[in-house]
Amino acid sequence: MSGFWAARAVVGGRVLEGVAFSADAAGRVDSWRAGVRAPAAALAFGLITPGFANAHSHAFHRRLRGRTHSLGGDFWRWREAMYAAAEDLEPDTYHELATGLFRELAGAGYTAVGEFHYLRHCRDGSPYPSNAMELALAEAARDAGIRLTLLDACYLTGGIGQELTGAQRRFGDGDAAGWLDRWGRLRDALAAPADTFGLVRLGAAAHSVRAVPPAGLARIAAELPAGVPIHTHLSETPQENRDCVRAYGLTPTQVMAEAGLLGPRLAAVHATHLTPDDIVALGASGATVVACPTTEADLGDGIGPARALADAGARLAIGSDQQVVIDPFRELASLEGHQRLALRRRGVFSPPELWRAGQADGYRCLGFDPPLELGGPCDFIELDPASPRTAGSQPDQIIFAAGPADVLRTVVGGRPVGRTP
Amino acid sequence: MSGFWAARAVVGGRVLEGVAFSADAAGRVDSWRAGVRAPAAALAFGLITPGFANAHSHAFHRRLRGRTHSLGGDFWRWREAMYAAAEDLEPDTYHELATGLFRELAGAGYTAVGEFHYLRHCRDGSPYPSNAMELALAEAARDAGIRLTLLDACYLTGGIGQELTGAQRRFGDGDAAGWLDRWGRLRDALAAPADTFGLVRLGAAAHSVRAVPPAGLARIAAELPAGVPIHTHLSETPQENRDCVRAYGLTPTQVMAEAGLLGPRLAAVHATHLTPDDIVALGASGATVVACPTTEADLGDGIGPARALADAGARLAIGSDQQVVIDPFRELASLEGHQRLALRRRGVFSPPELWRAGQADGYRCLGFDPPLELGGPCDFIELDPASPRTAGSQPDQIIFAAGPADVLRTVVGGRPVGRTP
Numbered sequence: 001m002s003g004f005w006a007a008r009a010v011v012g013g014r015v016l017e018g019v020a021f022s023a024d025a026a027g028r029v030d031s032w033r034a035g036v037r038a039p040a041a042a043l044a045f046g047l048i049t050p051g052f053a054n055a056h057s058h059a060f061h062r063r064l065r066g067r068t069h070s071l072g073g074d075f076w077r078w079r080e081a082m083y084a085a086a087e088d089l090e091p092d093t094y095h096e097l098a099t100g101l102f103r104e105l106a107g108a109g110y111t112a113v114g115e116f117h118y119l120r121h122c123r124d125g126s127p128y129p130s131n132a133m134e135l136a137l138a139e140a141a142r143d144a145g146i147r148l149t150l151l152d153a154c155y156l157t158g159g160i161g162q163e164l165t166g167a168q169r170r171f172g173d174g175d176a177a178g179w180l181d182r183w184g185r186l187r188d189a190l191a192a193p194a195d196t197f198g199l200v201r202l203g204a205a206a207h208s209v210r211a212v213p214p215a216g217l218a219r220i221a222a223e224l225p226a227g228v229p230i231h232t233h234l235s236e237t238p239q240e241n242r243d244c245v246r247a248y249g250l251t252p253t254q255v256m257a258e259a260g261l262l263g264p265r266l267a268a269v270h271a272t273h274l275t276p277d278d279i280v281a282l283g284a285s286g287a288t289v290v291a292c293p294t295t296e297a298d299l300g301d302g303i304g305p306a307r308a309l310a311d312a313g314a315r316l317a318i319g320s321d322q323q324v325v326i327d328p329f330r331e332l333a334s335l336e337g338h339q340r341l342a343l344r345r346r347g348v349f350s351p352p353e354l355w356r357a358g359q360a361d362g363y364r365c366l367g368f369d370p371p372l373e374l375g376g377p378c379d380f381i382e383l384d385p386a387s388p389r390t391a392g393s394q395p396d397q398i399i400f401a402a403g404p405a406d407v408l409r410t411v412v413g414g415r416p417v418g419r420t421p
Numbered sequence: 422m423s424g425f426w427a428a429r430a431v432v433g434g435r436v437l438e439g440v441a442f443s444a445d446a447a448g449r450v451d452s453w454r455a456g457v458r459a460p461a462a463a464l465a466f467g468l469i470t471p472g473f474a475n476a477h478s479h480a481f482h483r484r485l486r487g488r489t490h491s492l493g494g495d496f497w498r499w500r501e502a503m504y505a506a507a508e509d510l511e512p513d514t515y516h517e518l519a520t521g522l523f524r525e526l527a528g529a530g531y532t533a534v535g536e537f538h539y540l541r542h543c544r545d546g547s548p549y550p551s552n553a554m555e556l557a558l559a560e561a562a563r564d565a566g567i568r569l570t571l572l573d574a575c576y577l578t579g580g581i582g583q584e585l586t587g588a589q590r591r592f593g594d595g596d597a598a599g600w601l602d603r604w605g606r607l608r609d610a611l612a613a614p615a616d617t618f619g620l621v622r623l624g625a626a627a628h629s630v631r632a633v634p635p636a637g638l639a640r641i642a643a644e645l646p647a648g649v650p651i652h653t654h655l656s657e658t659p660q661e662n663r664d665c666v667r668a669y670g671l672t673p674t675q676v677m678a679e680a681g682l683l684g685p686r687l688a689a690v691h692a693t694h695l696t697p698d699d700i701v702a703l704g705a706s707g708a709t710v711v712a713c714p715t716t717e718a719d720l721g722d723g724i725g726p727a728r729a730l731a732d733a734g735a736r737l738a739i740g741s742d743q744q745v746v747i748d749p750f751r752e753l754a755s756l757e758g759h760q761r762l763a764l765r766r767r768g769v770f771s772p773p774e775l776w777r778a779g780q781a782d783g784y785r786c787l788g789f790d791p792p793l794e795l796g797g798p799c800d801f802i803e804l805d806p807a808s809p810r811t812a813g814s815q816p817d818q819i820i821f822a823a824g825p826a827d828v829l830r831t832v833v834g835g836r837p838v839g840r841t842p
Binding site: 062063065066067068069070071072073074077078100103104107108294296297298299300301302303324325326327330333334337338340341343344345346347348350351388389390391392393394397398400401403404405 | 483484486487488489490491492493494495498499521524525528529715717718719720721722723724745746747748751754755758759761762764765766767768769771772809810811812813814815818819821822824825826
């Protein structure tokens with residue numbers, strides 16, 4: 001049992017003074033008291049808060065940072081550069097790249113990551129032996145000390161009705177049955193290693209309506225075991241919507257609904273271009289919407305209806321997506337900032353709503369209990385409340401002031417992890 | 422004479438290898454060669470770039486960071502909190518606050534600041550002896566080692582046709598003649614100290630059409646000495662525009678034009694809500710538009726027509742304004758990112774255009790020659806090209822990847838300045 005004490009904690013957006021807590025051998029919080037002095041044997045901290053969840057990550061996009069800004073164009077042109085970045089990665093280089101990224105995440109205050117993964121096969125489309133690319137990611141998370149939900153993504157078509165071509169051939173599994181079959185074997189393989197400290201779990205994804213036909217989505221909805229989180233890209237661009245309506249007479253949200261995928265275990269990434277009916281349907285289903293504000297600005301996607309989605313009942317989470325920057329504070333401030341720009345008022349989301357999106361609801365959509373709560377993962381970060389950036393800020397509003405350099409220590413499952421080197 | 426060498430420099434958005442240069446006693450670049458090896462006696466750097474200009478700063482707003490996000494409302498409600506922050510500052514506390522901010526600026530990569538200043542009188546509206554508040558700012562810049570243009574602002578009314586009330590009484594000078602008179606005396610006072618190393622210069626501002634009547638603007642345009650930069654807040658909110666049109670039958674830009682203020686020495690801050698004619702007039706005049714993207718998002722101002730202004734001929738610069746964050750990289754990435762969100766395409770501004778806005782054109786609108794060019798101020802920063810954030814980025818696109826923690830050294834006028842403590 002590890003004992004901890006913090007002078008001050010921001011949990012659920014509320015400020016608590018003097019919290020003493022401990023973690024069991026599985027890394028879960030097994031005792032929690034507020035308003036107490038430091039016990040003699042406890043590891044002492046200053047200002048702490050639960051770790052942030054990066055609910056949407058593509059590790060290999062890290063290769064694109066600072067290299068695509070002369071291209072012009074939009075999402076689709078950027079996608080060509082993204083495919084080029086996927087071309088030559090092998091299990092060893094993928095492991096190296098992901099380890100560096102996951103260390104950057106942990107150093108910046110993310111304690112859990114949902115890796116939306118489809119770069120899985122050899123360059124000719126044939127499978128690697130022994131799930132080599134997936135195990136490279138699991139190993140990278142273990143090496144970096146970060147909690148990982150591997151969102152293994154079904155990716156069958158290069159666009160609605162289009163074959164996989166070029167780098168996309170690395171993504172495919174033939175059909176939904178092939179993906180489900182491989183997913184089951186992957187689950188067995190990931191369960192095998194005894195040394196993961198429970199850090200790695202397997203989730204699922206259906207890439208998008210562009211990459212999985214409706215029949216495949218329905219089969220996944222029916223056959224994926226209950227309780228497994230499922231993520232999907234949803235209505236990131238107007239063109240995706242037009243293609244979908246033309247092919248199926250339905251919006252992407254309606255396709256997901258028809259397939260039986262709308263519900264609390266669904267995480268819809270982006271959800272930028274929605275109809276009013278889409279917003280009602282997503283919200284009523286209890287789905288989570290994963291906003292990726294820095295990516296959405298970088299790609300010129302537009303500003304989504306995040307406030308309306310929350311009002312309709314959706315939970316919110318954040319993701320670093322294409323890794324344009326790694327900064328949970330900036331994602332949350334940008335989520336709020338973009339809503340302010342669109343709606344022309346301040347305080348669109350309250351600070352507690354933003355903390356919840358970054359922490360508890362991000363964890364939930366990755367299949368984890370909320371961090372730093374009794375029974376949940378003992379995942380937290382210590383923040384510097386008196387740096388040049390944070391000095392003077394109220395602790396419960398520090399997400400608007402802090403940056404990655406203000407993360408002094410990161411603890412995952414009760415174990416302190418190294419700072420980004 | 423100080424000799425410097427850098428392995429690589431990004432100047433005007435172009436990458437140069439092996440630059441050797443030196444500064445004269447006045448802190449100006451007096452020699453410059455590219456493509457050379459390190460001279461034996463030079464102070465050697467890795468990757469350098471000219472320092473950034475923070476062309477719009479209100480030092481006392483630093484007090485509001487992380488303290489206004491539960492307020493809701495919009496710009497006008499935030500303004501009440503801002504006035505409260507101005508209530509109790511005296512020359513000594515103002516100096517302390519500004520020194521901390523200016524150090525934060527220098528540590529984050531800003532080597533010059535335009536302080537838009539109107540918090541000048543005692544709380545009852547009577548003047549301090551000896552320009553105490555202005556000298557507190559000059560002293561703070563000297564203590565922090567940053568270049569300062571003190572944009573002493575004329576602020577006469579609390580709104581169109583409204584008396585100054587509450588904290589606003591600290592801002593006033595009666596009428597434009599009173600402001601011009603005090604401005605002239607302030608110029609003499611600032612010229613007196615011999616120990617400023619040429620770091621501090623006096624500029625001017627007319628706060629806005631809200632705070633200076635048209636006759637006052639015309640008098641300032643006519644009587645302010647030639648060559649002195651003049652800044653103004655312009656069309657930050659739709660309400661400002663409505664009030665102006667109702668009172669004068671003219672947009673704020675048209676009021677400035679009628680007063681004779683449009684021209685290359687004008688810097689219009691925000692310029693968010695413009696008519697097509699306003700855009701043409703501002704652009705054709707050769708004015709600079711100072712975008713403050715993080716502040717504009719924070720206040721819910723909306724996204725201005727920055728691309729259209731540049732196409733019409735305006736120069737662009739950036740400002741930290743209400744100090745919500747101090748990060749020139751983020752201001753530039755957000756300037757571009759907000760345009761991408763509004764226009765739904767990437768590469769709205771090219772990387773060289775963004776570098777120019779942050780550096781050369783920011784300096785110009787503060788009355789300084791472009792930094793790190795022959796004859797210009799020897800002001801530059803060294804960046805870490807291999808941090809967790811910047812690794813892999815092309816040097817000429819590093820503004821999209823870097824953060825304040827990647828600023829390794831800051832040099833102003835050929836003198837290295839301390840990192841933010």
